[in-house]
Amino acid sequence: MIKLVERAQKFRNRIAIISDGNSFTYDQLLHDSAHFAQVLLGDGVDLHEQPIGILVNPGYEYVKAQWAVWRAGGTAVPIHPKAPISSIEYIFKDTGLVQIIVQEELLNTVQSLAMGSNVRLVGLNEKxxxxxxxxxxxxxxxxxxxxxxxxxxNPKGVVTTHSNIEAQVSCLVDFWQWTEEDHIINVLPLHHVHGIINVLSCALWSGAVCEFMPFDAEKVFKRIASKEVNLFMAVPTIYYKLITYWEECDENTKAALSEGLKNMRLMVSGSAALPVSVLEKWKSISGHILLERYGMTEIGMAVSNSYEGDRIPGHIGKPLPNVELKLVDEEGNEVSRGEDGEIWVKGPSVFKEYWKREEATRDAFSEDGWFKTGDIAIVNEGNLKIVGRSSVDIIKSGGYKLSALEIEEVIRKHPSIKDCGVVGIEDEEWGEIVAAALIPNEDDIDLEAFKEWMKGNLSSYKIPRKIKILEDLPRNAMGKVVKKELKKDFKDIS
Incomplete structure (x- = not known):
C-alpha cells in the first residue's frame, strides 16, 4: 500500500485539510479518494502507471484527485491552473495524457485541446x-x-516513484520534527515540489492539518499570527510581501501581529535565494530566523539548516540524513576545502528519470550514479552556501568567476534599492560583463551616486557595467527570478 495512504488510517478522525472554509478528516480523504480512484479506473483494475493530468486549484479537491490517481495505480501529472494554454498543450503531448482531471471552472482551458483527441476530461463530481x-x-x-x-x-518531466516520495517526506518529517499536533498554511502552488512534498505531504504523513489559502498578504499574516497555526513555508517573495504589509500597519497592529508570531515553531524559506536583508527584517518582526534549505524537483530536499541549532544567514546548512553530497570541479573531481564546486547528490530521494528522455537522464548523472545539480556551492564553517547556478548565476568575466548572488546581496544593501537581479551579458572582450537590473524604493534613483557607492562596496571587476531600472523582475510561479528573461532587457543597452 502507498505509505501516505497507509499512515492516514491512524488519523481517521483528525482533520486533514481545511479548504474554502470547510474541514475534511483523514477518513473523508480516504473514502473520497478511493471512490474517485474507481472513476479513473472505469472498467479496468489498474492504471499501470498511466500519466493522469490534474488541472485543479489548490485545496481539498486537488488532494482527493492526487490520492485517487495514486490509489488507482496511475502517475500524477500536476498542471499549473494559471499556465498559458501553450504550456498545458506541451504537457498534454509530452506525457501522452489519456485522462485529465479538471475542475469545472477550468474546463474552458482544456476543452479545445481535448477536442478531436482521445483525451478524457474527468470532472471532480463524477461518481x-x-x-x-x-x-x-x-x-x-x-x-x-x-x-x-x-x-x-523545453521543460522536462521529472519522474519520481512512490519510494522517492516516501524518502523525501519521511526525512523532512523527522528532521523538522513534524507531529500530528502541527497546523500549516499552504499558500504555494501544487505543481511544484515545495507545495506538494514539503508542505502537503509532510503534513498528511504526520497526521497534521494542512490549511489552504490563496495568498493575500493581510489575510495570511493575520492567519499565521492567530496562534492556531504553528508552521509556515514560503518563497522569499512572499516573505517580502508580508514584511511590506507589516510595515504599512499602525503601531498597535504591528505589535499584535509580531506577538502572534511567537507561537510559530518553524518558518521555512526556499525555492529561491533568500536575501539576508529579508531574513534580518523578518527576524526583527517575528523573532524567528527563517530556516533556509536547498532542494530541487529532481531530488526533493537535500540540505537544510538546523531545526534546533544555529542558522547562519545566507547559508543552506548541511546535507540531510539520507543524502550523500559532494562538491566537484568541471572534471568531476572533488574540490579542496574552501573551494567552490558543483553540488552532486546521491540517495533514495533522487528521481528515477526524465520522462521519455533517455539521453537527458544519462547526461544528468555521472558514470557512478551521482546526480549533477548544476548548482555551485562552497562550504563555510561546515555549512553550505550557494554561490549560484552554473549556467545563470556564475559570470565568467576577464578570467574571474563571479557570483551573481553575491553581487545582488551587496546591491540590496543600498538604501534606495528594493530589489535587484544580476546577470552576465556576452561580451567579445571580457567573455561576459556584469549587468544589474535595479528595482528602486522610489520613482527615481541617482545613478551617478549609486555608481560611486558601488566603488566603495564591490571590487572593481564585480561592479555592473550595464544598469537598467525596472518596475519589477521577471519571476516564475514560485517567485524565482527568470534570468533568461532578465537578460533580454539588456539587449539594447550599449
Missing amino acids: AGAPYSLPNVESGRRAMILYTSGTTG
Whole structure:
C-alpha cells in the first residue's frame, strides 16, 4: 500500500485539510479518494502507471484527485491552473495524457485541446458504482511527473516513484520534527515540489492539518499570527510581501501581529535565494530566523539548516540524513576545502528519470550514479552556501568567476534599492560583463551616486557595467527570478 495512504488510517478522525472554509478528516480523504480512484479506473483494475493530468486549484479537491490517481495505480501529472494554454498543450503531448482531471471552472482551458483527441476530461463530481476494488501499488512504481523548465530547452518531466516520495517526506518529517499536533498554511502552488512534498505531504504523513489559502498578504499574516497555526513555508517573495504589509500597519497592529508570531515553531524559506536583508527584517518582526534549505524537483530536499541549532544567514546548512553530497570541479573531481564546486547528490530521494528522455537522464548523472545539480556551492564553517547556478548565476568575466548572488546581496544593501537581479551579458572582450537590473524604493534613483557607492562596496571587476531600472523582475510561479528573461532587457543597452 502507498505509505501516505497507509499512515492516514491512524488519523481517521483528525482533520486533514481545511479548504474554502470547510474541514475534511483523514477518513473523508480516504473514502473520497478511493471512490474517485474507481472513476479513473472505469472498467479496468489498474492504471499501470498511466500519466493522469490534474488541472485543479489548490485545496481539498486537488488532494482527493492526487490520492485517487495514486490509489488507482496511475502517475500524477500536476498542471499549473494559471499556465498559458501553450504550456498545458506541451504537457498534454509530452506525457501522452489519456485522462485529465479538471475542475469545472477550468474546463474552458482544456476543452479545445481535448477536442478531436482521445483525451478524457474527468470532472471532480463524477461518481463510480460500488463495489470498488483498488490495485496494490508497489513503492517502486512511478508516482508523479513534475515539469521543470531548467535553463535551456523545453521543460522536462521529472519522474519520481512512490519510494522517492516516501524518502523525501519521511526525512523532512523527522528532521523538522513534524507531529500530528502541527497546523500549516499552504499558500504555494501544487505543481511544484515545495507545495506538494514539503508542505502537503509532510503534513498528511504526520497526521497534521494542512490549511489552504490563496495568498493575500493581510489575510495570511493575520492567519499565521492567530496562534492556531504553528508552521509556515514560503518563497522569499512572499516573505517580502508580508514584511511590506507589516510595515504599512499602525503601531498597535504591528505589535499584535509580531506577538502572534511567537507561537510559530518553524518558518521555512526556499525555492529561491533568500536575501539576508529579508531574513534580518523578518527576524526583527517575528523573532524567528527563517530556516533556509536547498532542494530541487529532481531530488526533493537535500540540505537544510538546523531545526534546533544555529542558522547562519545566507547559508543552506548541511546535507540531510539520507543524502550523500559532494562538491566537484568541471572534471568531476572533488574540490579542496574552501573551494567552490558543483553540488552532486546521491540517495533514495533522487528521481528515477526524465520522462521519455533517455539521453537527458544519462547526461544528468555521472558514470557512478551521482546526480549533477548544476548548482555551485562552497562550504563555510561546515555549512553550505550557494554561490549560484552554473549556467545563470556564475559570470565568467576577464578570467574571474563571479557570483551573481553575491553581487545582488551587496546591491540590496543600498538604501534606495528594493530589489535587484544580476546577470552576465556576452561580451567579445571580457567573455561576459556584469549587468544589474535595479528595482528602486522610489520613482527615481541617482545613478551617478549609486555608481560611486558601488566603488566603495564591490571590487572593481564585480561592479555592473550595464544598469537598467525596472518596475519589477521577471519571476516564475514560485517567485524565482527568470534570468533568461532578465537578460533580454539588456539587449539594447550599449
